[in-house]
Amino acid sequence: MTWAEGKQCVVRAVDWEVDVDLAQLYVECGLTSSAELRYAAAADRAGRAGIGRPSRAAILQRLALVKQNRGDRAGAVPLLDDALALVREGSDVDSVRVRAGVHATRGQVARALGDLRTAGGEAERAAELFAQIGDVDDEARALVDLAVVLKDTDRIAPARTVARLALALARSAGADDVAGHAMVVLGLVYELLGKRRPALRSQSIALRLLAGCGQYGAAAVAAHNAAAVELNEGHHAAARRFYEAARVLNRRAGWPIGEANDLSGLASVAKAVGDHEHARALHAEALPILVECGDVPAAVQSLADLAELAEDDATALAHLAQAEALAVQTGELRLVELVGVVLGDVHRARGRFSSAEAAYARAAEAAEAPRAWLFDEADALAYFGNSRLAAREHLARLALDHHDPSVAFERVEQARASEMVRRLSRLRVPATHRVPADLVDAEASALRELRLAAAAFTGPDAADPESARRYASAEARWQEAVDAIAEHDEQFSALRRGDRSTVARIRATLRAHDPDALLVVMHGTETAIHLLGLTATDEIPWHAKVPCDTDEVIDVVERVVTACSTDDLAAVAEGVTDPLLTAMLEPVARRSRPGQQICLVPHGALHRLPFAAVHVDGRPFGERNPLVSTPSASVLGYCLAGRRGTTGDALVVTEPAAGPPLRYARAQTHAIARHFPTEELTGDHAARAAVLARLAPGGPVPRLLHLTAHGRFIASRPMSSGIRLTDGDLTAEDLLGVSLAGALAVLCACRTGVSAVGGGGDEQLGLVRALLYAGASAVLVGLWKVSQLAAGILFDRFYRELAAGTASAVALQRAQTELRNCTATRAAEYIRSVHAYRDDSHLRIEEARYRLRAGQFRAVVDLCDLALGDPELTAAQRRSVTGLRDQSLVSAQDGVAGTPDPRVFANPYYWAPFALVGDWR
Known part of the structure; x- marks a missing residue:
């Protein structure tokens, strides 16, 4: 984009005016070489004629701009210095306008030369001067230039906001060309954030606006950017069409550097479809032009591609050495990252691991830099997709194999x-x-x-x-x-x-909070699951490697998760005894003793696995050891630091007016109220608005938050997952704004513990993340659909243990053990106790079913008779109850002995859905 494409306001004379008009005509026709000659002639004649300083400066600025667009950046600099000297002191409107235009062009040249700091300062100064004289459209042009610099220096959020400001100003001034340039920048920002549709839409709008204004070179940029979006999405045919369109537009504009850039893009398409010979030929044609004209980003991309396409090591390294020098010259961190990853891959493939590590380390440092300027978490997670964190992952794998x-x-x-x-x-x-x-x-x-x-x-x-x-x-x-x-x-x-935890810091943290605890970090690669364990007394972590295929691990976990989600009890029991899962936890069992607290840091698909149910040494691992998990060792540090005392009240949110009835919710409330001062929000008061108001920052924070409701997990929008309350869902996004400093949050609802992996780096997205952000030190959640009866029995024991001062992880372990050993009679007695809080025929029917399993036939008949007296039972329910009663009568008459006290919740489906995340104490 150019300031000179905006206005002709100060260039007026006789002899040289013809040269200026012809030069502008040549620019519009794409004859940039002829335009340069005409502007040079105009500058010479204007100087000899002694015309006004603003007019002479404007001609020099336009001449510099043409040189810049032709790739002669070095030739543009002295012209701009001379132009600025002519109008530096002028305070009239013409002088200020030309001075602003010179600053804008100096910024563009500085950016092309890789001096991004100067480029940003010049663009900002130009915007200030244009605003000073009320020149809205040219102010918008300068802001677009500033947004480009902000983007190139990885300040993504500021780039977006400045581009939006430029777009608003351009639209208010009716400047379609400037609006087009602003849309180009917004499209590039959206592309960096992984938002393909907004990126493509922005570039398409820019293409239409700029082509409509006759700015074919700028329109070519929009087409080129659209092609890059399509290429990154694997839409090769669409990418090729956009690159070809960009070539046509660049040819029409007379921009050979743009056409060379498009050739480089077409080469990338050829590489992507496997036509390596054609890709090398296109890059070889484009590269000399890109280097000569100073399009460093395109040259670096071309060299990186050529390195990957190289047929021998020496050629690849030569290309990468040139690319690295150019990338460092520009200061664009994305280019440094790109070259570092490719160079690391080349060294690693040839066994040069030290060199690979050095290259990956440079790439990782460059990749992390933009994080500081991504203020919105959604933007950050989108920007840091898996590809952007490839260098960190490579460094981890090299360390696992060689350090x-x-x-x-x-x-x-x-x-x-x-x-x-x-x-x-x-x-x-x-x-x-x-x-x-x-x-x-x-x-x-x-x-x-x-x-x-x-x-x-x-x-x-x-x-x-x-x-x-x-x-x-x-x-x-x-x-x-x-x-x-x-x-x-x-x-x-x-x-x-936000320092990441080191071995020394983790040792100190464990020593301060629980010297006996064992932290185990899991990390999956293509060929193995690696386990790294550490206690407060270990000088170095122990390392165990479980050989396996990544797809095999995912398949096993999916089988277990699917079985739990579909109530397939046989498949659940089979899945948790899978040899691969057992082999994965055996090293942990060998290096720990029964009863020792274990904190697991899962990886990838393993976050969805109910570790407590996995069999080791013939029994569930959760029976052997109390377990807790955490997203990372560093996150654990925040959970432990936020720990509050064991005294305080409880906030219980239960039985919202919306949704199916929760027949055991009242019993859970009473189980809590027996041990802790309890505030209850129930029925119409169990509302999203009431919860958010009660937990608003600045108010009293409960020691315990317990929610009993129906939950849902939305895989496509994990932060919209939530708990169904009277007036709508209480979502993960809602919970980001509440205060739970140091609290234990318990979500007795289906799938509240399920998280989606996003943003690269194994980021877990969902309710757990939101609650930890809100300050909760620990979160107890459900991994799949929860049996209300089983949950009621589990929480009855869990809160008794907490009240007695038992650590949360041990309390959960004991509650799960009790539920696993729960007999039909114990279940029936629990249901009977719930009648004190809820007179419900459905509870009598459920109690009758468990009495039947225990062989208590007379009790079944009595319960069925009571239930049949309920006029609200449907015909289908009456038939079911009558059948249950008749079956009991026949069994009693025949003298059939029921199995005394069978264990009714021994299957992990019932006792293993709840998992504790964070502080285990």
């Missing part, structure tokens, strides 16, 4: 849940008594200021360029406050900074 376990542990940890750790670090982390109160207050104040500054980038509205400076300044002040606290409480500062 000691300590290095492997830390590399694996760095590849996990980075966005979750960053978000937790900005939430309230309690400082210890060692920190002076004034420092605590200063840090809290700085953090509030930082959040306010970040809020400018998280909404749909545009933010001004000053917002980025305000945020950077606020962050610097907050970092100073955190550093000051480090002298008194290093652990607090490490948590606040």
Whole structure:
């Protein structure tokens, strides 16, 4: 995009005016070489004629712009310096307008030369000057240039907000061409965020607007960008069509550098479809032009492709050496990341592991840099897809195969849940008594200021360029406050900074909170499941490798999950005894003793596995050891740091007016109320609005939050998953705004523990994530559909144990053991006890079924008679109850002896759905 394509306002004379008009005509016709000659002639004649300084400066600026578009950046710089000198002191409107245009073009040249800091400053100065004289459309042009620089420096959120501001200004001024340029930038931002449809739509709109304005070179950029989106999605035919269209437009505009860029894109398409010979030929044709004209990003991409296509090692390394030098020159971190990953792959494939690690490390550092400027979590998760974190994953795998376990542990940890750790670090982390109160207050104040500054980038509205400076300044002040606290409480500062857990830090954390606990990190590769275990007394972690195929692991987990979801009890019992799952946990059993607390960090599909049910040494692992899980070792640090005391009240949300009846919910409430001061929201009061109001930040925080309701998990939108209440779903997104500092959150609802993996780095998305963000130290959730009766019996024991001071993980273990051993008689007696809270024929019928299984036939008949007296039973229900009564009568008359007290919930389907995440104490 060019400022000079906007207005002709100050260039007026006689002899040189013809040269200017012809030059502009040549630009519009794509004859850029002729345009350069004409502008040079105009500049010479205008100088000799002694015309006004603004007019002479405008001609020099346009000449520099043509040189810039032809790839002669070095030739453009002195012309722009001369132009700026002519109008530097002028305060009239013409001088200010030309000075602004010169700054805009200087910014474009600086960006092309890789000086992004200068480019951003020049674009911002141009926008300020245009705004000063009320030139809205040219202000919008300069803001587009600024948005491009922000994008190229990986400040994605500011780039989007500035581009939106430019688009709004352009539309208000009726400047379709500027609106087109703004849409190009927005499309590129959407592409970085993995939003294919908005990206493609933005580029298509830009293509139409720019072509309609006769800006064929800019329209070619939009077509090229649309092609890149299609290529990344694997739509090769569509990508080829867009690249060919871009070539036609660039040829019409007279932009050989653009046409070379399109050739490089076509080469990437050929590479993707396996036509490597054609790809090499196209890259070979495009590369010299790209290098000569200074299109460094395209040249780097072309060289990286050529390296991957190279038939020998020397050629690949030569291409990558050139690509790396160019990438570093531009300062664009995405290019550094791209080259680093490809170079690492080349070295790793040839067994040069040290060189591979160095390359991957550079790529990983470059890949992480944009995170600081992605304020909205959805944006961050979209940006950091699996491909963007490839370098971290490669480093982890190299460490697992070639390093000691300590290095492997830390590399694996760095590849996990980075966005979750960053978000937790900005939430309230309690400082210890060692920190002076004034420092605590200063840090809290700085953090509030930082959040306010970040809020400018998280909404749909545009933010001004000053917002980025305000945020950077606020962050610097907050970092100073955190550093000051480090002298008194290093652990607090490490948590606040979002430092990843090292072996030493994990040892210290375990020593402070539970010296006996064993932390086991799992990491899956294509060929094995790796286990890394650590206690407070271990100098280095132990490392066990379970050979297996990734697809095999996924298949086994899917079989177990499907069986649990479809009530296939036989398949559940078979699945949890699968040899692969047993082999995976055997190393943990060998390195732990029965009763020892174990904290698991699952990976990938393993997050969905009910570890407590997996058989080791012939019995469920959860029977041997109390278990808890955590998304990462670093996340565990936040859960343990947020621990509150064991006293406090409970908030119970139960029996909402909407949805099917929850017949055992009242009994759960009474089980809690027997041991803790309890506040209850039930019926119409069990509403989303009431819960959000009760848990709003600044209010009293319960020690325990217990919700009994129907839950649902939405795989396509995991943060919209929630719990059904009277006035609608209480979703994961809702819970992001509540305060649960240090609380235990218990969700007695179906599938509340299911999470989706997103954003790369094994980020778990769903209700668990939201509750941990809200400050909960631990979350107890269900992995599949929960039996109401089984849940009632389990929680009756669980809360008795908690009230007695038992650790949460041990309380859950004991409750699961009791449920697993529960007999038909015990189940029937529990149902009988529920009658005290709910007079319900359905409960009598359910009690009768369990009495029948225990052989208590007379009791069955009595219960059926009571149930049949209920006028609200349907005809089908009456037939069922009558059949149950008749069966009992016949059995009693025939003297059939029932199996005394059979275990009715021994199948893991009943006792294993609940899992504890976070603090186990």
